[in-house]
Amino acid sequence: xxxxxxxxxxxxxxxxEKVFLECVQDMDHENMFWYRQDxxxxxxxxxxxxxxxxxxKGDIPEGYSVSREKKERFSLILESASTNQTSMYLCAxxxxxxxxxxxxxxxxxxxVV
Amino acid sequence: GQQLNQSPQSMFIQEGExxxxxxxxxxxxxxxxxxxxxxxxxxVLLIALYKAGELTSNGRLTAxxxxxxxxxxxxxxxxxxxxxGIYFCAVPGNTPLVFGKGTRLSVIA
Numbered sequence: 001x002x003x004x005x006x007x008x009x010x011x012x013x014x015x016x017e018k019v020f021l022e023c024v025q026d027m028d029h030e031n032m033f034w035y036r037q038d039x040x041x042x043x044x045x046x047x048x049x050x051x052x053x054x055x056x057k058g059d060i061p062e063g064y065s066v067s068r069e070k071k072e073r074f075s076l077i078l079e080s081a082s083t084n085q086t087s088m089y090l091c092a093x094x095x096x097x098x099x100x101x102x103x104x105x106x107x108x109x110x111x112v113v
Numbered sequence: 114g115q116q117l118n119q120s121p122q123s124m125f126i127q128e129g130e131x132x133x134x135x136x137x138x139x140x141x142x143x144x145x146x147x148x149x150x151x152x153x154x155x156x157v158l159l160i161a162l163y164k165a166g167e168l169t170s171n172g173r174l175t176a177x178x179x180x181x182x183x184x185x186x187x188x189x190x191x192x193x194x195x196x197x198g199i200y201f202c203a204v205p206g207n208t209p210l211v212f213g214k215g216t217r218l219s220v221i222a
Binding site for chain 2: 048
């Protein structure tokens with residue numbers, strides 16, 4: 001089975017810190033995605049990448065950036081964390097062959113204080 | 114962007130009851146997906162639907178692709194405590210998947 005691993009389950013950071021959320025998938029998937037999940041708002045797409053060194057903005061990219069230097073790793077960066085970025089962050093990788101199905105990581109719950 | 118209207122937002126049911134939830138859109142889609150998110154985990158794909166009118170089962174779960182291609186339904190029969198979680202519908206958008214806001218299911222033993 002494809003595994004998507006997010007490096008931290010819980011993080012607490014201070015306002016203004018630069019924060020890195022790491023995601024690694026163990027198959028050769030081209031496509032990777034970052035979502036944030038907030039109560040009542042569902043899953044909102046932040047950024048995605050269809051291949052190494054490629055990135056595309058999602059619906060809510062403001063305050064975030066990403067890095068995809070290797071196919072298996074997709075990093076989400078909060079340049080200067082703010083309290084309104086307190087959320088659950090989910091990384092996903094696309095299942096090969098279907099063109100549509102995702103495998104999600106277990107999520108990182110980030111609290112910015 | 115595309116929006117999916119998922120209802121109900123939350124449900125509290127007794128163990129053993131059947132559950133129904135649905136997802137609607139103003140746009141037509143050729144694929145509907147249903148995911149479940151267990152507490153503290155990422156969503157997992159439950160059922161994928163590829164044809165209008167299609168009815169697909171996965172154990173006690175049954176999902177239907179609406180005949181208009183603008184909606185989909187998920188039913189859970191004889192609910193058990195491990196059915197607790199958030200259920201999401203999703204469709205392929207112009208780029209990545211578009212998700213509904215989810216139905217939070219609580220099961221009272």
